[in-house]
Amino acid sequence: MTNEKEAIYYCGIDxxxxxxxxxxxxxxxxxxxxxHILGFGVAKTFGMRRGNVVDPVSVAQSMDSALAEAxxxxxxxxxxxxxxxxxxxxxxxxxxxxxxxxxxxxxxGRDVQNALDAASIVQLPANQRMLELIxxxxxxxxxxxxxxxxxxxxxRLEVEAVVISAAEAHLRTLEKAISTANINCNGLQPEVRxxxxxxxxREQRERGVIYIDIGAQTTSLAVFEETELRRLAVVPMGSAHxxxxxxxxxxxxxDLAEKIKTEFAAVGNGVDLGEVFSLEWxxxxxxxxxxxxxxxxxxxxxxxxxxxxxxxxxxxQHSRLPGGIILGGGGCAIEGIEEVAKxxxxxxxxxxxxxxxxxxxxDILGSEWSAxxxxxxxxxxxxxRVSNHGSGILxxxxxRTKKILFKGKKY
Numbered sequence: 001m002t003n004e005k006e007a008i009y010y011c012g013i014d015x016x017x018x019x020x021x022x023x024x025x026x027x028x029x030x031x032x033x034x035x036h037i038l039g040f041g042v043a044k045t046f047g048m049r050r051g052n053v054v055d056p057v058s059v060a061q062s063m064d065s066a067l068a069e070a071x072x073x074x075x076x077x078x079x080x081x082x083x084x085x086x087x088x089x090x091x092x093x094x095x096x097x098x099x100x101x102x103x104x105x106x107x108x109g110r111d112v113q114n115a116l117d118a119a120s121i122v123q124l125p126a127n128q129r130m131l132e133l134i135x136x137x138x139x140x141x142x143x144x145x146x147x148x149x150x151x152x153x154x155x156r157l158e159v160e161a162v163v164i165s166a167a168e169a170h171l172r173t174l175e176k177a178i179s180t181a182n183i184n185c186n187g188l189q190p191e192v193r194x195x196x197x198x199x200x201x202r203e204q205r206e207r208g209v210i211y212i213d214i215g216a217q218t219t220s221l222a223v224f225e226e227t228e229l230r231r232l233a234v235v236p237m238g239s240a241h242x243x244x245x246x247x248x249x250x251x252x253x254x255d256l257a258e259k260i261k262t263e264f265a266a267v268g269n270g271v272d273l274g275e276v277f278s279l280e281w282x283x284x285x286x287x288x289x290x291x292x293x294x295x296x297x298x299x300x301x302x303x304x305x306x307x308x309x310x311x312x313x314x315x316x317q318h319s320r321l322p323g324g325i326i327l328g329g330g331g332c333a334i335e336g337i338e339e340v341a342k343x344x345x346x347x348x349x350x351x352x353x354x355x356x357x358x359x360x361x362x363d364i365l366g367s368e369w370s371a372x373x374x375x376x377x378x379x380x381x382x383x384x385r386v387s388n389h390g391s392g393i394l395x396x397x398x399x400r401t402k403k404i405l406f407k408g409k410k411y
Contacts, residue, residue: 010035011070011081012375013063013183014191015174017048018216018240020059021372022066022081023365024074027380035380037373038076040365041069050236051086051191051218053173060180067183080184082379084191084371085131085174086218089167092232095122095133098158107140107149107157115159128165131188136160136228162230164190186379190232192220194374199328199352199367202227209323210347212308213371214331216240219304221311223321233311235304239331242300249296250288256281260293261334267298268336301337305344312345324348330368 008027013020020043025035043065047055071077097119101111120133137145140154149157171188178185189197196211205227212221215238223231239261246265247257264277273291280286324347327337332351342349352367365373 007076009038009074009076009078010376010379011067011078011186012084012194012372012377012379013066013081014084014194014369014372014375015048015053015059015063015086015177016045016084016191016215016371017051017086017218017238018045019043020045020062020066021369022063022070023369023372023376024070024076024078025376025380026076035376037365037376039070039072039074040369040372041066041071041073043069047177049217051088051215051234052170053177056173056177056180059174059177063177063181063183067181080186080379082187082189082375083174083178083185084194084375085166085171085188086191086215086220086234087167087170088218088234088236089128089170090190090232090234091125091128091165092230093122093124093163093165095119095161095163096158097121097161098156101140101155101157104155105153107152107154109150111157112138112150112159115157116161119159119161120163122163124163124165127168129168129171131164131166131190134162134164134229136162136226136230162228164193164229164232189375189378190220190222191215191371192222192232192234193229194372194378195328195370196222196224196229197374197377198370199374200224200326204323204326207323208321210312210321210325210345212325212327212332212341213329214239214304214327215329216331219308219329219331221308223312223315224323225321231315233308233315235307235311237300237304237307241304242297242331242334245296245300246293250292252281252286256286260288261297264288264290265293265297266290266335267294267301268339271336297334298340301334301340302344305341309345321347324350326350326352328352328367328370330366332367 010025013022022041024039025037043062045062047058053059097115099114137160138149139145139158140149140152141156192213195213205224208225210221210223217238217240218234219238220234243258243261247254275290276287278285278287338349
C-alpha cells in the first residue's frame with residue numbers, strides 16, 4: 001500500500017468556456033502504470049469567451065470551486081496543477097536546431113540539449129510567447145532521422161521540432177486568474193493536446209491521426225504523425241452554438257434546447273426523419289419533429305467541419321493521415337456525428353474508443369473529462385518529461401496497458 005504521507009499527487013484543471021473540470025490523481029505504486037484517479041470536481045465557468053479569459057476574478061472563483069470539490073472527493077489537498085489553455089491564439093510552428101557534438105564517439109544528453117536550445121531560438125509572430133518545444137526527430141551528420149541519438153557517434157546533431165505558442169495577452173489573463181485562485185501553475189497545455197494524451201493510443205499516433213475536441217464555444221484539432229504532435233488549430237464554434245440554433249429554430253428556451261441536443265439529437269443515414277418525439281418540460285408535454293432537429297444540428301455540424309477542413313488545408317495536412325479522425329470532447333456525443341465529419345473531411349472517422357474506469361470513489365467519468373485527465377497526466381512530471389522527448393523511453397510509456405478513463409455518463 002502507498003504511504004499517504006509519502007504519496008505524490010497530480011492535478012489537472014481544464015478551464016473550459018462552460019465548465020472548469022478538475023481531476024486529482026495519485027502516483028502509481030509500480031513504475032510504468034498510470035496515476036490513480038482519486039477525485040474530481042466541476043464548476044460552472046464565468047468570465048470566459050471562446051476559450052479566452054475575459055474576467056480573471058470570476059474564472060479564479062470557478063477554478064477554486066472545482067478544485068475544492070475534487071479535493072473533497074479525493075480526501076487530499078494539492079497546491080499546484082497543470083492547466084489547459086485554449087482559443088484561436090494557440091499556435092504551432094516548425095523549428096530546426098543544430099549543435100556540434102562534443103565527443104564524436106558518443107552523443108550525450110548535453111549534446112541533445114544543445115540542439116534543442118538552438119531550436120528554441122525561433123521567430124514567433126508578434127505578441128506570441130513560447131509554451132513548449134517538442135522534438136520531432138534527430139539527425140546525425142545528415143543521416144536518417146532517429147528519435148534517440150544518445151550513444152550514437154558523429155560530428156553534428158540536428159533536430160526538427162514543433163513549437164507551441166500562445167498570445168501573450170491571453171497567457172497573462174489566464175495566469176492572473178490562476179494566481180488569484182492561489183494555485184501554483186505547474187504547466188500549461190493546449191486543451192486538445194491534453195485530451196489526445198488521454199484518448200489516443202500509440203498506434204494511432206504512429207500511423208498519423210487527427211484528434212478533434214468539440215467544446216462549448218470552440219472546436220480544436222491536433223495532428224499527430226510518427227507519435228508526435230505536429231499541428232494545432234482552433235475554430236471559434238462548438239456545441240453551444242448547436243444548442244443556440246435549436247433554441248431559435250424550435251422556439252424553445254436554451255435549457256430545453258440543451259436537453260433536446262443531449263438526449264434526442266441525431267444525424268446520419270440511420271435517422272428516421274418522419275418520427276416525432278415528446279418530452280415533459282415545465283409540467284407540459286412538448287413534441288418535436290426529428291426532421292427539424294436533424295436539419296438544425298446537421299447544418300451547424302457541417303459548418304464546424306467545413307471550417308476544420310479549411311484549417312487542415314491551410315496547415316498542409318488534409319487527406320494525408322492514414323489513422324483518420326478521432327472525435328472527442330463533450331460535444332461529440334451526437335449520434336451520427338462521425339458520418340458528417342467523414343463526408344466533409346474525406347477521412348475515416350470514429351468517436352474515441354471509451355472503456356469503463358471507476359475512480360476510487362466509484363464514479364465513472366464521461367468523455368468530457370478527457371482534457372482534465374490528460375492534464376493530470378501531464379502534471380505527472382516524470383510522465384511529462386519522457387513523453388516530451390523523442391527518446392526510446394516513449395515506447396515504454398505508450399506501449400504499456402493504457403486504461404482509458406471514461407465512459408458516456410455525464411456529470
